[in-house]
Amino acid sequence: xITGILFKFHLTKIFPALKHKNYRFYFSGQLISLIGTWxxxxxxxxxxxxxxxxxxxVGLIGAVQFLPILVFGIIGGVLxxxxxxxxxxxxxxxxxxxxxxxxxxxxxxGLINIWxxxxxxxxxxxxxAIDTPGRQSFAIDLVGKEHLHSAIALNIGxxxxxxxxxxxxxxxxxxxxxxxxxxxxxxxxxLGPLIAxxxxxxxxxxxxxxxxxxxLALKTGLRYSYYHPIIKTLLLFTVVxxxxxxxxxxxxxxxxxxxxxxxxxxxxxxxxxxxxxxVIGTVVVSVLYTKYxxxxxxxxxxxxxxxxxxxxxxTSDFTFALTLLFLSGVGFASQMALIVTTIQNNVENHxxxxxxxxxxxxxxxxxxxGNLQIGYLSxxxxxxxxxxxxxxxxxxxxxxxxxxxxxxxxxxxxxxx
Numbered sequence: 001x002i003t004g005i006l007f008k009f010h011l012t013k014i015f016p017a018l019k020h021k022n023y024r025f026y027f028s029g030q031l032i033s034l035i036g037t038w039x040x041x042x043x044x045x046x047x048x049x050x051x052x053x054x055x056x057x058v059g060l061i062g063a064v065q066f067l068p069i070l071v072f073g074i075i076g077g078v079l080x081x082x083x084x085x086x087x088x089x090x091x092x093x094x095x096x097x098x099x100x101x102x103x104x105x106x107x108x109x110g111l112i113n114i115w116x117x118x119x120x121x122x123x124x125x126x127x128x129a130i131d132t133p134g135r136q137s138f139a140i141d142l143v144g145k146e147h148l149h150s151a152i153a154l155n156i157g158x159x160x161x162x163x164x165x166x167x168x169x170x171x172x173x174x175x176x177x178x179x180x181x182x183x184x185x186x187x188x189x190x191l192g193p194l195i196a197x198x199x200x201x202x203x204x205x206x207x208x209x210x211x212x213x214x215x216l217a218l219k220t221g222l223r224y225s226y227y228h229p230i231i232k233t234l235l236l237f238t239v240v241x242x243x244x245x246x247x248x249x250x251x252x253x254x255x256x257x258x259x260x261x262x263x264x265x266x267x268x269x270x271x272x273x274x275x276x277x278x279v280i281g282t283v284v285v286s287v288l289y290t291k292y293x294x295x296x297x298x299x300x301x302x303x304x305x306x307x308x309x310x311x312x313x314x315t316s317d318f319t320f321a322l323t324l325l326f327l328s329g330v331g332f333a334s335q336m337a338l339i340v341t342t343i344q345n346n347v348e349n350h351x352x353x354x355x356x357x358x359x360x361x362x363x364x365x366x367x368x369x370g371n372l373q374i375g376y377l378s379x380x381x382x383x384x385x386x387x388x389x390x391x392x393x394x395x396x397x398x399x400x401x402x403x404x405x406x407x408x409x410x411x412x413x414x415x416x417x
Contacts, residue, residue: 015286017150022200023142029196030135031158033093036189038166039173040100042271043182044117045253046174046264047107051114055254055383059375061114062250063368065121069129070365074218076130077137077357081350085138090197092131097190099124104183112180132364133357140344140352141202148344150286153337157282160333163275171268221354230346231355233404234339238362240397241302244390246332246363247370248309249274251383259383260318273322277329284330285337295405298342299398301334306395313387336363 012018018027048061069076079088103120106112139151173182225231249271256267281301288297305328312324340359347355370390377386 015150015154017143017147017154020143020147022202023139023151023154025196025199026138026142026193027154027158029193030155031162032192033189034159034162035166035169036100036186038162038271038275039170039182039189040103040186041249042167042170042253042264042268043174043179043186044121045250046267047112047179048114048117049253049257050179051112051117055251055378056375057114058253059247059250059371059378061118061121062371063375064118065125066364066367066371068122068125069132070361070368072126072129073133073361073365074221074354074357076360077133077221077354078218079130080134080137080353080357082353085134085141085353086197086200086202088134089131089138090194092127092134093190093193093197095127096124096131097187097194099127100183100187100190104180104185104187107178107180107183128364129360132360133353136340136356136360137353140349142200148341152340152344153282153286156333156337156340157279160275160278160282160329163329164272164279165275167268167271167275168265169268170271171263171265174264218354221351221358224348224351225355225358228346231343233401234343235359235362237302237397237401238339238359239366241335241394242363242366243370243373244393245305245309247367247374247390248313248387250371251374251378251387254378255383259316260321262318266318269322270325274325274329274332277326277331278333279329280326281330281333282337285334295402298335298338299402299405301331301336301338302398302401303331303395304328305331305335306391306398310388310391310395313384313391 017023044061045058048058049055052058099120103112103117106116136155139155140148143151170182173185225235252270253267256262256270260266262269285297308324308327308331312321312328315321315324343355343359344352374386374390377389
């Protein structure tokens with residue numbers, strides 16, 4: 001018992017957001033759900049490639065899933081600022097549960113085809129266009145501004161912790177039972193956040209939502225983001241990273257089979273290695289956040305991601321590839337945690353949902369473009385060329401970001417300290 005108390009005390013020192021009971025509920029529920037999300041991500045990519053043998057169609061389905069976020073993501077931010085976030089999240093998680101079960105049942109019955117997968121991916125993306133900005137702007141309601149950096153690091157950590165467990169489990173399930181069971185299991189994982197959200201006890205918000213016409217609310221959020229020098233710079237980098245960096249994950253089913261001659265289990269290991277690295281990156285950010293300049297940690301993570309991904313693109317050794325994806329995961333988590341923290345610390349509270357929805361659009365909404373470009377390049381030039389090209393673009397833009405942040409350094413620290 002004493003050991004358990006000491007462990008909990010040490011953990012809350014590293015991650016002070018865990019001191020808040022509501023956040024502990026939220027974190028636990030999201031971790032369960034995100035494991036399911038990775039189950040579906042791996043199973044969907046594998047199923048599309050198994051049905052079509054086409055890298056381009058794997059990228060296309062990924063693009064279809066994120067297209068609604070590009071088109072409707074900012075509207076999701078308006079809804080997050082206007083309505084009760086907890087009720088909004090209960091609704092989106094419930095719909096996601098239903099969609100996953102339908103996809104699983106159709107797959108088990110042998111009724112699945114590329115068109116149905118595309119439709120279900122689009123519908124899930126539509127739900128995520130509302131869900132994601134709601135979740136991102138909900139964190140400050142649970143922990144306050146003091147522990148916001150810790151909550152954001154843990155949110156990214158849960159996403160990537162699930163990325164360790166989910167793909168490994170997915171690889172095993174697909175190999176033994178097929179993709180259908182994997183989709184079904186994902187559906188049941190949405191019960192985690194539904195139970196957690198229902199168990200929270202939140203004080204009524206003291207700040208009443210401002211009554212604005214939706215179109216005016218959209219314009220206000222866009223104008224604010226465009227004219228804020230720090231937020232604008234970070235959003236631009238997020239666009240570049242989404243299109244040329246994170247899109248590599250779409251091609252992992254192709255790489256697993258064509259380059260490393262691995263089955264579903266090997267594919268799961270590739271995803272899990274990157275996820276494990278991102279978990280470590282989360283701890284690094286939480287521990288070093290108050291000790292080193294934000295700029296140094298953010299850009300260090302960006303360079304680590306780009307260099308590791310470039311070497312991964314040209315290696316044919318599977319074990320070395322796992323190590324490189326681990327390092328890219330460390331870099332990914334470091335840069336994303338600090339980008340989100342810096343944006344949230346600089347944004348005005350009544351605009352938080354809209355600005356975070358713009359960030360979501362930049363990160364996830366740009367993935368249709370990223371998935372299409374990497375699918376096209378992989379189809380015609382090979383996955384190695386496609387991924388190394390993207391890693392080079394990320395590296396060059398991170399260098400540009402370094403010099404830009406040097407100019408904005410005084411503004412940044414006056415804003416976030």
